[in-house]
Amino acid sequence: MTPLREGGSLPGIVEADDLGTYVMKFTGAGQGRKTLVAEVVCGQLARALGLRVPELARMWLDPVIGRGEPDPEVQALLKASGGLNLGMDFLPGALGFDPLAFETDAAEAGRVVWFDALVGNVDRSWRNPNLLVWHGELWLIDHGATMIWHHNWPTAEAAAAKAYDASDHVLASFGPDIAAASAELAPKITRELLAEAAADIPDEWLADEPGFDGPDAVRRAYVDVLLARAATIGDRIALGERSAEKPSQAPEWVRVRLNGKAGK
Numbered sequence: 001m002t003p004l005r006e007g008g009s010l011p012g013i014v015e016a017d018d019l020g021t022y023v024m025k026f027t028g029a030g031q032g033r034k035t036l037v038a039e040v041v042c043g044q045l046a047r048a049l050g051l052r053v054p055e056l057a058r059m060w061l062d063p064v065i066g067r068g069e070p071d072p073e074v075q076a077l078l079k080a081s082g083g084l085n086l087g088m089d090f091l092p093g094a095l096g097f098d099p100l101a102f103e104t105d106a107a108e109a110g111r112v113v114w115f116d117a118l119v120g121n122v123d124r125s126w127r128n129p130n131l132l133v134w135h136g137e138l139w140l141i142d143h144g145a146t147m148i149w150h151h152n153w154p155t156a157e158a159a160a161a162k163a164y165d166a167s168d169h170v171l172a173s174f175g176p177d178i179a180a181a182s183a184e185l186a187p188k189i190t191r192e193l194l195a196e197a198a199a200d201i202p203d204e205w206l207a208d209e210p211g212f213d214g215p216d217a218v219r220r221a222y223v224d225v226l227l228a229r230a231a232t233i234g235d236r237i238a239l240g241e242r243s244a245e246k247p248s249q250a251p252e253w254v255r256v257r258l259n260g261k262a263g264k
């Protein structure tokens, strides 16, 4: 129905043959299938931790659809993405999260920051929050730029041991309660839970990964890294000063309008 041009990957709002409306992410886009693998793993984990994420779906694209597409960039993407792609439930009327206009509490901010630290999400900054507000609640989207270690598996163990710099995180200014989030969420990240999330990755997005003996071996690598990281990441989250142009407070009338009350 329409391309989404805010970010870099050019997802599309599509209608599927179940008449549902989805945001579709294409295997033929920039970083390709690893972005979609990250969406699957993070989407399933976030949901299991009680965070709100749109429901995911496997979507089949007939590349013939590309022939009728007038925009050459979109046409190339459709033609390169025949077959299995990723869909997520479209949240109609959702607003992009604005930290100056919508507030969240320390507990929820802590849970989101802790989750982002676990998966090494570099795409939840105040410049580019990748959070939506829908029916007055926070929804997490866009987990394509996470688990950077899966782009270079031989270095994964070292990369996964690194700290998480949350100074530019869009929820850093809400006083995230990392200790509470860590105590609540870390025990939930079990080998079984991670294996369930990894089992949802389609085989074809894991095939031919160099250094691995088939899709299940790659799934185990995702599980091992995240399991190790979950145990200690809560102690390695840095909430320093923001890098630049710290946004100021939104005017009172904006905050009242969006939150129904005057707030932070």
Ligand SMILES: Nc1ncnc2c1ncn2[C@@H]1O[C@H](COP(=O)(O)OP(=O)(O)O)[C@@H](O)[C@H]1O
Binding pocket: 004, 005, 006, 007, 008, 009, 010, 011, 023, 054, 088, 089, 090, 091, 092, 094, 096, 130, 132, 141, 142, 143, 144
């Ligand atoms: N499930 C959704 N419901 C409603 N809007 C969405 C949804 N997913 C993404 N969007 C909108 O599309 C934009 C781009 O999607 P995103 O997943 O962030 O991809 P990218 O940043 O790689 O282009 C988002 O910033 C948001 O405005």
Ligand SMILES: [Mg+2]
Binding pocket: 006, 007, 008, 130, 142
């Ligand atoms: Mg985005």
